[in-house]
Amino acid sequence: MFLEGALDEELNEELRCSKYDYHNKETDNSRNGHSGKSMHISYGDMEAAIFRDRNGEYEP
Numbered sequence: 001m002f003l004e005g006a007l008d009e010e011l012n013e014e015l016r017c018s019k020y021d022y023h024n025k026e027t028d029n030s031r032n033g034h035s036g037k038s039m040h041i042s043y044g045d046m047e048a049a050i051f052r053d054r055n056g057e058y059e060p
Contacts, residue, residue, distance in 0.1 A: 003048050007060050011051045014058050029055045 012018050016026045034049040050060055 003046075007048075007051055010060060011053065011058055015053065029053050029057060 008019070011031065015029055015031070019031065030053065032052045032054045034051045037048050037050045039046045039048060052058065
């Protein structure tokens with residue numbers, strides 16, 4: 001959950017608006033869901049939701 005929260009905030013900064021703030025949007029790009037990602041870390045395997053943007057410009 002911590003990783004997904006950090007990625008969500010990073011996408012907010014990239015798009016210059018929060019998830020539900022459509023009135024103050026300064027870009028044509030917007031959120032476009034998420035995709036699942038499996039990561040192997042020292043504590044074991046972990047599943048995370050990696051957020052996407054419509055233009056494909058967001059690189060977490």
